Amino acid sequence: MHQKLYDAESEINYLNYFMNITILLGSVRSDRQSHYLAYYLEKILKDRNINTDVIDLAKTPLPIFGQEGEDRKNVNHIGALLGKSNALIFVTPEYHGSFSGALKNALEYFSADFIKKPISVAAASAGKMGGINASTQLQHVILSMGAYPLPKKLLIAEIQNAFDNSFIPLKEDISRLANSFIDDLIWFTDAIIDKKLKEKQVTFN
Ligand SMILES: Cc1cc2nc3c(=O)[nH]c(=O)nc-3n(C[C@H](O)[C@H](O)[C@H](O)COP(=O)(O)O)c2cc1C
Numbered sequence: 218m219h220q221k222l223y224d225a226e227s228e229i230n231y232l233n234y235f236m237n238i239t240i241l242l243g244s245v246r247s248d249r250q251s252h253y254l255a256y257y258l259e260k261i262l263k264d265r266n267i268n269t270d271v272i273d274l275a276k277t278p279l280p281i282f283g284q285e286g287e288d289r290k291n292v293n294h295i296g297a298l299l300g301k302s303n304a305l306i307f308v309t310p311e312y313h314g315s316f317s318g319a320l321k322n323a324l325e326y327f328s329a330d331f332i333k334k335p336i337s338v339a340a341a342s343a344g345k346m347g348g349i350n351a352s353t354q355l356q357h358v359i360l361s362m363g364a365y366p367l368p369k370k371l372l373i374a375e376i377q378n379a380f381d382n383s384f385i386p387l388k389e390d391i392s393r394l395a396n397s398f399i400d401d402l403i404w405f406t407d408a409i410i411d412k413k414l415k416e417k418q419v420t421f422n
Pocket of ligand 1: 244245246248249250251252310311312313314315341342343344345346348376377
């Protein structure tokens with residue numbers, strides 16, 4: 218018989234306790250704009266009482282993967298954050314028709330931490346296409362790491378006009394699209410957590 222893992226009343230506690238969604242931000246240049254998108258998504262998750270961290274590769278830079286004598290401090294710090302994540306959001310700028318090199322470098326380090334985890338992609342561009350090329354290519358890479366790319370992407374065109382300095386969107390549709398994007402990730406992450414708990418035969422009561 219299927220044993221229930223949690224009941225409806227405890228669902229909120231269940232989510233708070235278990236769900237941890239980490240945002241990995243792949244924009245590092247000094248005049249960057251994509252960080253507005255990453256920190257806005259963090260705010261949405263926090264408002265929903267979801268545990269979250271932003272891994273900001275500008276604040277915790279990584280050495281080039283594979284270089285000899287690399288400094289492991291930030292590698293270890295980021296690895297610990299990813300290890301406790303149930304799901305991720307990759308936030309990338311569109312650079313030359315793809316996602317950023319800084320993000321790709323990070324993926325080489327941590328691909329093992331993404332296996333069987335849901336990952337949503339949010340992309341930003343200065344132009345009107347909202348990082349469509351970056352996002353589709355990144356979804357392919359997510360597949361190749363054995364993770365689950367969510368079908369719904371969040372694409373922010375003209376990112377330089379999209380947020381105020383407090384990370385609040387200046388256009389109404391951004392809030393609607395971002396919340397729907399987060400809804401989908403939470404839905405799928407919840408299903409994956411449930412499955413992983415069943416596999417471990419963890420039960421409550
Ligand atoms: C190296 C580089 C390449 C870029 N290539 C593209 C591109 O192919 N298509 C595009 O729409 N925008 C391109 N942009 C503009 C970025 O999308 C824009 O800077 C946007 O603000 C997001 O990147 P940011 O987080 O670095 O600010 C490029 C920017 C840089 C710095």
